[in-house]
Amino acid sequence: MNGxxxxxxxxxxxxxxxxxxxxxxxxxxxxxxxxxxxxxGEHRTVGDxxxxxxxxxxxxxxxxxxxxxxGGLGPTLDDCTRPGLAESLGEPLVEDAEALAHLEAWFTGxxxxxxxxxxxxxxxxxxxxxxxxxxxxxxxxxxxxxxGGLVACLPGPPREMQPMFxxxxxxxxxxxxxxxxxxxxxxxxxxxxxxxxxxxxxLMAPGRTPQVGITASHGVVTARIRSRGRAADVESQLDRAAxxxxxxxxxxxxxxxxxxxxxxxxADLVAGGRTLAVAExxxxxxxxxxxxxxxxxxxxxxxxWLVYSNALKTSQLGVPESVLERHGAVSExxxxxxxxxxxxxxxxxxxxxxxxxxxxxxGSEHKxxxxxxxxxxxxxxxxxxxxxxxxxxxxxxxxxxxxTSALAMLRLHIAGAGGTPLLxxxxx
Amino acid sequence: MNGxxxxxxxxxxxxxxxxxxxxxxxxxxxxxxxxxxxxxGEHRTVGDxxxxxxxxxxxxxxxxxxxxxxGGLGPTLDDCTRPGLAESLGEPLVEDAEALAHLEAWFTGxxxxxxxxxxxxxxxxxxxxxxxxxxxxxxxxxxxxxxGGLVACLPGPPREMQPMFxxxxxxxxxxxxxxxxxxxxxxxxxxxxxxxxxxxxxLMAPGRTPQVGITASHGVVTARIRSRGRAADVESQLDRAAxxxxxxxxxxxxxxxxxxxxxxxxADLVAGGRTLAVAExxxxxxxxxxxxxxxxxxxxxxxxWLVYSNALKTSQLGVPESVLERHGAVSExxxxxxxxxxxxxxxxxxxxxxxxxxxxxxGSEHKxxxxxxxxxxxxxxxxxxxxxxxxxxxxxxxxxxxxTSALAMLRLHIAGAGGTPLLxxxxx
Numbered sequence: 001m002n003g004x005x006x007x008x009x010x011x012x013x014x015x016x017x018x019x020x021x022x023x024x025x026x027x028x029x030x031x032x033x034x035x036x037x038x039x040x041g042e043h044r045t046v047g048d049x050x051x052x053x054x055x056x057x058x059x060x061x062x063x064x065x066x067x068x069x070x071g072g073l074g075p076t077l078d079d080c081t082r083p084g085l086a087e088s089l090g091e092p093l094v095e096d097a098e099a100l101a102h103l104e105a106w107f108t109g110x111x112x113x114x115x116x117x118x119x120x121x122x123x124x125x126x127x128x129x130x131x132x133x134x135x136x137x138x139x140x141x142x143x144x145x146x147x148g149g150l151v152a153c154l155p156g157p158p159r160e161m162q163p164m165f166x167x168x169x170x171x172x173x174x175x176x177x178x179x180x181x182x183x184x185x186x187x188x189x190x191x192x193x194x195x196x197x198x199x200x201x202x203l204m205a206p207g208r209t210p211q212v213g214i215t216a217s218h219g220v221v222t223a224r225i226r227s228r229g230r231a232a233d234v235e236s237q238l239d240r241a242a243x244x245x246x247x248x249x250x251x252x253x254x255x256x257x258x259x260x261x262x263x264x265x266x267a268d269l270v271a272g273g274r275t276l277a278v279a280e281x282x283x284x285x286x287x288x289x290x291x292x293x294x295x296x297x298x299x300x301x302x303x304x305w306l307v308y309s310n311a312l313k314t315s316q317l318g319v320p321e322s323v324l325e326r327h328g329a330v331s332e333x334x335x336x337x338x339x340x341x342x343x344x345x346x347x348x349x350x351x352x353x354x355x356x357x358x359x360x361x362x363g364s365e366h367k368x369x370x371x372x373x374x375x376x377x378x379x380x381x382x383x384x385x386x387x388x389x390x391x392x393x394x395x396x397x398x399x400x401x402x403x404t405s406a407l408a409m410l411r412l413h414i415a416g417a418g419g420t421p422l423l424x425x426x427x428x
Numbered sequence: 429m430n431g432x433x434x435x436x437x438x439x440x441x442x443x444x445x446x447x448x449x450x451x452x453x454x455x456x457x458x459x460x461x462x463x464x465x466x467x468x469g470e471h472r473t474v475g476d477x478x479x480x481x482x483x484x485x486x487x488x489x490x491x492x493x494x495x496x497x498x499g500g501l502g503p504t505l506d507d508c509t510r511p512g513l514a515e516s517l518g519e520p521l522v523e524d525a526e527a528l529a530h531l532e533a534w535f536t537g538x539x540x541x542x543x544x545x546x547x548x549x550x551x552x553x554x555x556x557x558x559x560x561x562x563x564x565x566x567x568x569x570x571x572x573x574x575x576g577g578l579v580a581c582l583p584g585p586p587r588e589m590q591p592m593f594x595x596x597x598x599x600x601x602x603x604x605x606x607x608x609x610x611x612x613x614x615x616x617x618x619x620x621x622x623x624x625x626x627x628x629x630x631l632m633a634p635g636r637t638p639q640v641g642i643t644a645s646h647g648v649v650t651a652r653i654r655s656r657g658r659a660a661d662v663e664s665q666l667d668r669a670a671x672x673x674x675x676x677x678x679x680x681x682x683x684x685x686x687x688x689x690x691x692x693x694x695a696d697l698v699a700g701g702r703t704l705a706v707a708e709x710x711x712x713x714x715x716x717x718x719x720x721x722x723x724x725x726x727x728x729x730x731x732x733w734l735v736y737s738n739a740l741k742t743s744q745l746g747v748p749e750s751v752l753e754r755h756g757a758v759s760e761x762x763x764x765x766x767x768x769x770x771x772x773x774x775x776x777x778x779x780x781x782x783x784x785x786x787x788x789x790x791g792s793e794h795k796x797x798x799x800x801x802x803x804x805x806x807x808x809x810x811x812x813x814x815x816x817x818x819x820x821x822x823x824x825x826x827x828x829x830x831x832t833s834a835l836a837m838l839r840l841h842i843a844g845a846g847g848t849p850l851l852x853x854x855x856x
Contacts (some may be wrong), residue, residue, distance in 0.1 A: 015643045015652055017468045019459030022452060026473070032446030040445045041480070045454070045471035048641065052469070076625055077634045078641045114546045115626070157644075157820055183446060198543070206505045213476065213506045216585075224443055229833025254491045278734065284720035288734045292712035295788055295823055305739040306706065308731035310772060316731075316744075346740060360723055360764055393587055395723055396465055 005065025005149050006041040007033050010056050012072035012081055013156060014047045015188040025070040025154075025161055028389030032165060036173055037180030037228070038066060048072060053084025057151070061088070065149030066173065068165075071156035073138035077118040081153050085141060088126040093123040099139045106137055112380040116210050131168045136160040140168070148173070175205045181228040184238040186245045188221050188252040189261050190408040196221045199248040203241070210241050218397075219404040219423065220261060222250075251417040252408075261407045262290040268414045269300040269350075276410075277346035278304035279317055279338040281329065281355040282372065302346040307338065317341035330355050330367055332386045339384040351377045352406045353384070356391075358398045371426075372402045376418075385418070390426035431492025433577050434469040435461050438484050440500035440509055441467040441584060442475045453582075453589055460593060464601055465608030466494060476500060481512025485579070485754045489516070492602065496593075497750040498582035501566040503545040509581050513569060521551040527558040527567045534565055542619075559596045568596070576601070609656040612666040614673045616649050616680040617689050618836040618850045624649045625809030627664040627676040632667070638669050643667070646825075647832040647851065648689060651677075680836075681843040689835045696842045697728040697778075705774035706732035707745055707766040707785040710755065710800065714831040730774040735766065745769035758783050758795055767803035767812040780807045780834045781812070783820075786826045799854075800830045804837050804846075807852040815847070818854035 009029050015021040015313050023045055025077060030040040041064055046052040055314065060067045072081030080168040086093045100122035107114040121138055124130050131140030131152070138155040145151065153170045154161045188196055193216040197204065200223065203212045210227035213241060225241045227234045269276055284306050291301050305316050310329050313319040319337045327333045343351035356372025363369035370391045377384035383414040391401040392415050412420050437457050441768050442451040450851065454537035458468040469492055474480040481500065488495045500509030514521045528550035535542040549566055552558050559568030559580070566583040569677035573579065580597045582589040604836040616624055621644040625632065631640045638655035653669045655662045683692040697704055706715050712734050712810055719729050733744050741747040747765045755761045784800025791797035798819045815837060819829040834851060840848050 011471075013643070014641055014654075015650075016455070017456070017458060017471065018462055018652065018654075019455035019468070020611070020613060020650065020652060021645060022450060022455050023471075024450060027444070027447035027450050027526030029447070030445060034446055040447070041474075042484075043439075043445065043471075043473035046469075056470075075622075076642070077632055095543075115622075115630055128691060159825065183448075184474055185448060194503075194543075213442055214504070215441070217448055217449060222443075222448065224446065224448060226446075228443075280713070280716075282720070283717070284725075284729075284731070285708070285716030285734070288708075288736070289711070289717050292710070292736060292827075293824065297712075298736065301712075302743075303712070303734040303736035305733060305744075306713070306731040307717070308726065308729055309774075312731040316733075316773070321852055344735075345744070375640065396586070399720075 005147065006039050006063075007066040007068065008042045008044070008060035008064035009040060010067065010069040011045040011195035012042070012048065012053055012069055013045075013079065016045050016046045018069070025156065025158060025192065028158065028162065029068055029070070029165060032170065033066070033215065034181060034183055036170070037182070038173065048078040048080050050080040050083040050087060053080055054075075054087035056351050056414065057085055057088035059278070061145070061151060065145065065147060068153045068169065070161055073121065073140065073155045074151060075115065075121055082120070082123050082125070085143075085151070085153060089125050089127060089143065090300060091125040091127050094122050094126050096122050096130045096139075099124070101109070102132065102139065103137060117338055120405075122372050123217035131164055133160055133164060135163060141251045142169070143324050144172070159160070161247065180231050180234060182234045182238055184225045185257050186223040186225070186242050186253055187259060187261070188249045189219055189404060190219070190252045191410065192423050193221050196249060196252070200245065203245065210237055212241065212245070218400045219408075251415055251420055253315050253414060254411055255323060256335060261404060261411070263294045265407050265411045265414075266291065266294040266297065266300060268411060272414060274350055274414075275300050275302055275348040277302045277342040277348040277351045279307055279342040279351065279353040280304065281292065281307055281313070281338075283399050284308050284360040285353045286399055287352060287354060287406055290403055290407070302348050304342055313338065317345070325343075328367070330357055330373060332373055332388065335386045336384040340378035343377045343379055349379055350410065352410055354402050354406055356389075356398065356402055358395045360395060370398050372398065374402065374406045374409055376413055378413065387422065388426055389424045391424050433493075434467050435494040435496065436470045436488035436492035437468060438488060438495065438497040439471070439473040440476065440481060440497055441473075444499070444504065445475045449677060453584065453586060456586065456590065457496055457498070457593060461601075462609060462611055463492070464598070464600065465610070467609055476506040476508050476699065478508040478511040478515060481508055482515035485513055485516035489573070489579060493573065493575060495579045496597065497581045498589055500560060501549065501568065501581060501583045503549055503565065505545065510548070510551050510553070510569070513556070513571075513579070513581060514564055517553050517555060517571065519553040519555050522554050524550050524552050524558045524567075526662055530560065530567065536687045555847060559592055561588055561592060563591060565695035568592050568806045570597070570600070572600070575763045608659050609654065609661060610662045610666055612653045612670050613685050614651040614653070614670050614677065615683050615687060615689070616677045617647055617832060618840065618848065620851050621649050624643045624677055627824070628673065631673065638665055640669065640673070646828045647836075647837070650699065650734070679843055679848055682839055688721075689832060689839070691722045693835050693839045693842075694719065694728060696726065696839060700842060701777065702778055702842075703728055703730055703776040705730045705776040707735055707768045707770040707779065707781040708732065709735055709741070709766075710786040710833050711782045711827050712736050714827055715780060715782060715834055718831055718835070730776050732770055732774065739765065745773070756795070757800060758785055760801055760816065763801035763803035764812040771807050772806045777807055778838065780838055782830050782834055783797040784817075784826065784830055786823045786830075788823060798825065798826050802830065802834045802837055804841055806841065815850065817850070817852045817853055819852050
């Protein structure tokens, strides 16, 4: 094999194959491998079936130097990764004395005798070693292969799997030669995917270095810039491309890589020493939830009101009943009054309000499902500004787009670009 | 091939393989196929590379009667599903006149000329037909195969893909013979996975009919019961098994299939004609967000307060500064006062409060990261009851467990089992 090994990632579990549970582990592992310059060639998912698992291991090992599986290492009878790997290696399962001692100690430390079922977790294929699991009972498995390759089997729960990958698998992955692969992401919000793609033009041509692709999710559009080569060259190449994309995407571009719309907005608030409150009706906490997901939120976020009922809009934030009767709870005056009252009562510099028809019921001819008013009060500027939107999609999509658009409005306002047109805006 | 066909699901996109985006489409499609009695044998993900796509189609077609792909049908240069499928079929790409007319009409209807790049979306392998896409520009592709099998290529965005699957692919999937496969789920919250597994005992033995497996996610444990046979037999068999599991999991079991902890709690509130408000500190809207995700939430949910700062705890919900100074914002008295004030000010029968140390900073010796107090006020009963928890995991995990545990506390209280011990409870 020339160049660095590629990776094949295998997720194991009937609940994944049946569609009841989403596999988040494969994406996480691929992200970590990309940081090491190891590209992922393939993700696969198979069920709790030892021969399907054995077949998948055999095919992936024949194509990829690095094979990593998650799931199927539990103590219950539907956990088949150990026998599946043993079958693909043509090796018997043997009991690992050290792993058994660890298991027994794990239960003793929690004041419980070890259930008999857990003893199977100390089995390993003869040529494999066991990986310690500090956060659960399931030990992992590791088989070293030629040319820096390996096969690793990790448990399914992310809080067990992730530290095992980082502490025990990653150090064993040899980075072949000087060539590394790197990815940089640039995110934007407030414009459509096709408009933003058009602004990139020739940057997206196939075969071009670096390679640029774009994707969209819940109103956030992301450019993925990739390149491969010597680390220093690659980094400066990606930096230049990211700067160019940010220039073309201004003022919608808000950050790179792990930056979220909420964390970018938070950083802008903190940089300006400004504080925020929210008044949420149809989103009912989604906006607050996104903001507080940012660690350190207490330095800019005071809190807010979930004014889901009309009674709370009036009693807590002083929206007069006459306004609700004449204009409705989903209206420009209501959104404006909610934002102003939230800023005033919380004593913050800024406040956002959201009131809309998330559906599936409650729409009317003039305010169909998806109609949402978002208010922004900046106490420096006087009365709140309100924008009207009509978002596509179901209840969940309308609520997510509402929260995202509120953050996009706030971020553009702080950047001095408060008049920028926004996607799905729908003036009366 | 005997019996009904199995399915292979292929997700296409560098953003999936690189780990930047989660593939949610494959799970959704597998769930829909399971309803038809078609089991999924394999999920795969490959990148935006025509020959990798061609190879995956060839392997999946050799193993599965039904092959469905998502993604790679866009107008940009990194979209390679059309050439990949053509290569695997050994057929040239031809332009579909009807699809081209549709595309042109789509843009005309939106008052824009069709960009030149979109013309590639009207290409199809010679033996394929185009599937209409009412919600976007990308037509799908369909190749009928022998024995009721087919290959279908659908676009990646779920709001385009899902209606195309339901309206154009599903009707073409022949259900072979009388045998159907069915899955029933039973969900529980408040006890650990291993404890709930132990209660199932022999029900989880391999080879047993119906087959039972269990999984856990964010504190919710799910039993997956599967069987296959004549529809009427299978349904009654699954019903009996679900009832037995609910009996063994009492009082933690809260619902089946698509029921969520929030929707089950909502149904209990509506059935009892009772109303709810929330006062959230560390969760900051997560609890409200989960409750309002249930359509019709206005019949039981009034709203609440995001009392993230101490100032709002005092000014909006009357927690005395002396209580905050003496006991702290993360304390039993604060949680009790927040819940009582929320019920009283919102005029609801019930209120939940959450205050805790979500981390990564803010922990102390006596209140380490993960320490959370949850208060429940039922105005029939007088003062609020507070439970103390110590949840494992990072900031996001602690906040999710907090919201989930608050709902579990409320649900058990309504069921008259308010004294039931809860997972991660940690009395002083």
